[in-house]
Amino acid sequence: MTRRSSIRKKLVVVVMATTFAALLVSVGLIIVYDLRSYQRSLDNDLSTQAELVGHMTSAALAFDDPRLAGENLALLRTRPIVAAAAIFDENGRLFASYSAHGKTAAFPARPQSAGSRTEGDALVLFRPIVENGETIGTVWLRAENRLLERTLDYLSIALGVMLLAMATAYLLMRRIGRVITAPIVAVTEIARDVVATRDYSRRAPRVGNDEAAELADSFNAMLTEIEQRTRELEDSNAEIAREAAERSRAQQEVMRLNEQLEQRVDERTLQLALANAELANAIDEARNANQAKSAFLSAMSHELRTPLNAILGFAQILTTGSLPTTEAQKTEFATHILKAGRHLLTLINEILDLAKVESGTVTLSMEPVALGEILDECQTMIEPLAAARGIRVLFPQQADAVLLADRTRLKQVLLNLLSNAVKYNRDAGAVVLDCVQVTPERLRISVQDTGIGLRPDQLEGLFQPFNRLGQEAGPQEGTGIGLVVTRRLVELMNGTINVTSSRGVGSVFTIELGTTAPLAGAAGNAPVETGTPARGADAPHLLLYVEDNPANLKLVEEIVRFRSDLRLMAAGDGPLGLSLARAHQPEIILMDLNLPGMSGLDVLAQLRREPATRDIPVIALTANAMARDIERGIAAGFFRYLTKPVDIDKFNEAIDLTLAHLRSRKEVAP
Template identity: 70%
Template sequence: MSTTFAATVVSVGTVIGYDLRSYQRTLKADLVTEAELLGHMTAAALNFDDARLARENLSTLRSRSTVRAGAIYNASGRLFATYVAPGELPAFPLHPPGGPPRAHGDNVEMAAPIIDNGEMLGMVYLRVENTLLDRTADYLLIAAGVTLLALATAWLVVRRLGRVVTTPIVALTGIARDVVSTRDYSRRAQRISNDEAADLVDSFNTMLGVIQQRTRDLENSYRDIAREAEERASAQKEVMRLNAGLEQRVHERTGQLEQANAELERAIDEARRADQAKSAFLSSMSHELRTPLNAILGFAQILNSDALPASDDQKREFAGHIVKAGRHLLTLINEILDLAKIESGAVSLSVEPVGVDELLAECRVMIEPMAAARGIRTLFPEPSGAMVRADRTRLKQVLLNLLSNAVKYNREGGSVVLACVPGDPGRLRLSVQDTGMGLSQAQLGQLFQPFNRLGQENGAQEGTGIGLVVTRRLVELMGGEIDVASSQGVGSTFSIQLDAAVAPQLGTRQEATAEAAADPAPGPDLAPHLLLYIEDNPANLRLLEEIVRMRADLRLLTAPDAKLGLDMAHAHRPEIILMDLNLSGMSGYQAVRALREDPATATIPVIALTANAMPRDVERGLAAGFFRYLTKPIDIAMFNQAIDSTLAHLRERESAA
């Protein structure tokens, strides 16, 4: 039945595909012919500026029921005459693009030039109904009927033949199962037919006879081998006793030489490992950077290629791959920068008492959606009021990395347990336990190496392998230590120990208030809020236009340079200004300084949107007067949050005034 189904689907699908392709070509060819004929008939009307004659020519389209609308444009691009089928809307493009017919929704549109004596008099535009979907639906119903009929016929044939073929096979299977379970090779299958199945029964019985005979031979041979083994063991013991004294003397004489050789080999191995580690790190970093770039550039080339047309679903899929690879590349770059800063000693930590309960609550909010997507249960400890001495931001980074690894390398439907218990004297232990596949001892020995991927060399899980290296270095910089225990098939437990601290519960309410004020829920507005975006990169301008287009409460103005942006800010008084920093002619810092010095624009909040993402760049931008500082590549959720918080700030300022 599977073969029948596959053959029916292939044959019917081929016929349907060929017919639909021929129909589509015929439809477009008819449309081209109709447009050329109509353009030839209307040339005189355009020459004599006779709109009535043009409308009469267009009225001949009534004879074609599939034509929904037609129009004649004069040489200047103005609409000269129109025709609209009954029940259709009189909607025509302002400037119809020329070229071959193209599908647009449930219509096929075409615009062709009207040329008389080598002079272009205007354009003829036609819009006809695209009946390809209806024709496809009819063919699918026919295909379904043919397939069901073929499957029913195959089922009747198989049902008849199955009784003849399977009865002897089932009987033979029962005998084979009994022989395997009882090891009784004297059993024989009964011959109940005179066909190929009967030949199979005879062969099976012959095989059982051979196995029975060989089993007897093996048992006899085993007894002989056991007797010879006992004799050889006795002789070997005597030889070993004689060799023991000789081996001891040789071992003593070679001990000193082996020790010297071992020390020399250790020195050579250390130098070799250092060189190999450098080469391996550079090779791995090159591979990891090129892997997401391959997906980004590959799918982008497909989307940009006319020779490789893609459907809307494919375009969405390709765009999703590009976004995923881009985020992975951004994560990799950030982790490499973190590792480089740690290795160079450029990381500055602010070690202070940190509340564990509040930090775990923030991690829980961020990690639970990722775990829920895979059906993984997360268990966090009850609030205990515990505090540790650490850098709050870096400790949150460490816990999120351990939790995300526990989810990523877990099994479907598993669990992740985070515990907070006393550790060594004066210390607090935070542990993350998962129910994944676990790690072997060899993998544990290489775990904290760059691009290790938690020992998953087969690449089944996406990751950079740098996160655990950064995690260990950060824990050590905060005066703590990290260890791991793992059992293959059971799971792994990563634990960190930090110095415990006792401090008053200060700042929690203030931070919560500040966080709530920074992310208020935007209320409904009567008119869209006006945004001005100053950016000299056309691709970035286009990207933000598409992002803003998804929000009905925003309206966007764009400026390609700072000077024009300042003029537009004076003319339109936008509520928010978005600005790149590296602008031609005048930088973003100079532009924001000019806005602040002008009383008319001094109160407009300016948000930086730039690729300068280093911490010192962020500090410099906020100190220069930017209200918020967003980095590229743009995170749409973070962008919307920044816009909403800025609008809420403006509403609060208006209420206070």
């Protein structure tokens, strides 16, 4: 009886211990995993909320509007877990705060380093507010950390589960233990009967190495008379077991192969689905690209045909004999042709700029640029356009800032914004350009007009090609490309551009660029006088023009005809131009680059090699208008570089500057 009680107790102890260990490990892992997940989820939730609050309040910080920041923080009332929040400005001062209803909060005196930390039963988080790569403030959030409450809840649940499981295991083992120990008791009793009666027909099984094994050994010792039968029986049982094991292994191998086959089928199906999805995306992207290309080409075709219609139409009227015209009409038609040609040239230049910007081939020369000089030049160019409609243009009285930018591209950006402000303004309106130093390293330039303004839906497509400011342009001409190029140029100069507009009030375009130290020897922003040099009463200056195109030569002849201080000599190719330069020693040479046989660059190189022509200034006049062509020409030694179509004002300015250079060189010569 003692042995039966011993075996039963051992079974109960083993099962209870195993059950307790398994429950302890599994419940502990579940609790730890859930608590870690809860902590991470709380951190991520607060981080996301802080980024959202920072993004929403960046405008309030930029415009110093604590009320707007407070209203944004008040939206946190939808998040009951957030007990308090605060916004600090870039100087670390409390800008706006929020406390949950019915709760009081102690706000930190100054923001601390970014990150989250636990303070008592709360989790606090600091996150900087970054706008355009610059920290403009800090977000502080305080949330309830229910980690301890959650831990206590889990512990109580785990304790209840473990007690219930242990009790269930104990009851089951008490019942199952009798089933397990009953065979052992039976074998013991049979063994005793066999020993007592020597009835060898009785059988006792051998199981384990405990009391049952001892009984089996005793029983088998008493059955020596039937040892052979027992051996045969054991051999038969072993064979059956071996066959069963082989059959079991074969079944397991078949199941494994089936699982591998199913897995491969699933993998191939998934790969096919992914390939189909990628193909569908590629087809959609190609379709969208074709639609965008078609829309762009359609708009570009319309914009190109519009000025060409005026040019070809009025030119046909002027050249046909069946439509007689008066001198006044000819002048009017020529004016229309000139205006349409200039508009077509502007369109082509803007399309080329857009193509270079989109392809990433634009090269900028970043250097310190005096803002005052740029503004003086822009004011000089924009005031005549504004005066024609009675629009007042107001510039800052003094602009001493020095920007880090490309001078030519910066001037292009400002002129585009100013011309748009004038073009889309109302008659007798105003255009105001203002400069504000937002930080020691950043300057904001704003261009404000008093036009009709833009609707919110128009602002969304403002920087799309051929959009024409996203508004009803009316009779105003425009390609709609300028703003696209302007935005990309500002971004390439490490700046930003924004626009705000009120319907019926006007629009404000603002750009922000980096500043640098003032230029050495800068003398304020007083405009430099570049007027036409005074001409004496001497003989006309000899001007040699090397050009193979008769129409271009005729145009320059007509321009020179209006200047009494110039005398023109022409050459149709490079060798003839060299001969005339050696024989007549002209004061200025105009040079086309694309000449037959000998290019303009080769002619220039030959002129520089000969002492008699080495010092003659040569001005390039060519249709090669790309930036790399201009840089190559200046590097080759051209005194000035003019592009076709000819701008008469720029042509005369280049001639006057060259003559002034020659006079100053004669004055300093011994």
